[in-house]
Amino acid sequence: MKFAVIVFPxxxxxxxxxxxxxxxxxxxxxxxxxxxxxxxxxxxILVPGGFSYGDYLRCGAIARFAPVMNEVVxxxxxxxxxxxxxxxxxxLTEAGLLPxxxxxxxxxxxxxxxxxxxxxxxxxxxxxxxxQGEIIDIPIAHGxxxxxxxxxxxxxxxxxxxxVFRYKAGxxxxxxxxxxxxxxxxxxxxxxxxxxxxxxxxxxxxxxxGKRMFTSILNAWREQHGAAVNG
Amino acid sequence: xxxxxxxxxxxxVLDPQGSAVQGALHSMGFDEVGKVRIGKYxxxxxxxxxxxxxxSRLKAMCEKLLANTxxxxxxxxxxx
Numbered sequence: 001m002k003f004a005v006i007v008f009p010x011x012x013x014x015x016x017x018x019x020x021x022x023x024x025x026x027x028x029x030x031x032x033x034x035x036x037x038x039x040x041x042x043x044x045i046l047v048p049g050g051f052s053y054g055d056y057l058r059c060g061a062i063a064r065f066a067p068v069m070n071e072v073v074x075x076x077x078x079x080x081x082x083x084x085x086x087x088x089x090x091x092l093t094e095a096g097l098l099p100x101x102x103x104x105x106x107x108x109x110x111x112x113x114x115x116x117x118x119x120x121x122x123x124x125x126x127x128x129x130x131x132q133g134e135i136i137d138i139p140i141a142h143g144x145x146x147x148x149x150x151x152x153x154x155x156x157x158x159x160x161x162x163x164v165f166r167y168k169a170g171x172x173x174x175x176x177x178x179x180x181x182x183x184x185x186x187x188x189x190x191x192x193x194x195x196x197x198x199x200x201x202x203x204x205x206x207x208x209x210g211k212r213m214f215t216s217i218l219n220a221w222r223e224q225h226g227a228a229v230n231g
Numbered sequence: 232x233x234x235x236x237x238x239x240x241x242x243x244v245l246d247p248q249g250s251a252v253q254g255a256l257h258s259m260g261f262d263e264v265g266k267v268r269i270g271k272y273x274x275x276x277x278x279x280x281x282x283x284x285x286x287s288r289l290k291a292m293c294e295k296l297l298a299n300t301x302x303x304x305x306x307x308x309x310x311x
Contacts, residue, residue, distance in 0.1 A: 057296070058299055061296060061299065093301075101302045104248065108248070108251050146245075148301070148302055149301065150301070
């Protein structure tokens with residue numbers, strides 16, 4: 001299984017994502033520059049955190065029009081696995097791959113600390129190794145992670161089980177609607193989240209609860225791959 | 232032709248920057264200030280003299296890039 005880590009000017013969690021793939025599941029992984037026009041060789045696309053294009057205008061607004069994003073959309077449509085973390089989540093909402101938008105934290109503060117999350121949906125390619133309702137410890141680091149969407153979209157997210165992670169009750173760090181920390185698309189192959197699982201892959205970092213996001217995806221890919229071979 | 236574009240957070244969406252400024256104004260004694268909303272102001276120089284064309288192009292620019300219509304409203308003015 002082959003991973004791409006997209007690198008925009010201003011990405012700063014690309015190395016962490018790359019290392020997380022190497023260290024947790026040992027699969028081949030490449031950095032892919034934002035000008036790339038072909039992602040066909042990759043099975044999973046990671047859109048890392050950072051400050052793409054300096055976050056000018058709005059977080060993710062300019063990155064969304066980088067050439068590589070056409071390919072990310074194509075990959076998502078093909079059912080490949082796409083994970084956007086932090087700025088990557090902002091980019092995926094701007095690109096319309098995920099609904100809603102991220103607003104400035106209601107505290108006006110950049111929040112950078114570990115956060116407890118509840119796994120709400122363990123049926124996605126990225127969360128199948130967690131149990132539903134499990135509380136995990138994954139750090140956050142963002143100034144604009146306050147998830148917002150309109151009532152109709154929220155109803156749809158709930159009806160389709162698209163809320164993947166919530167901040168633990170009473171511990172919402174940014175004012176997110178209904179404590180939402182991460183969501184997926186209807187098909188479940190595109191996930192966006194503000195917390196950073198790639199920074200929680202070893203106890204030395206304070207938590208290894210992020211590891212299972214990477215083992216989940218390898219597991220999901222193997223299941224798909226096996227099914228295709230047997231099928 | 233010169234265009235000015237104003238992008239503001241929708242009325243039903245929390246504007247923490249506006250709230251912080253409102254709080255600061257109150258603490259300075261400007262108690263008459265009610266709600267404060269902060270937005271973006273953009274100046275664009277357009278290489279066209281066709282007003283109708285400029286308007287339709289501006290609308291496209293706003294909807295595609297300049298505003299995120301999930302959370303923001305926009306309006307623009309044309310001069311010249």
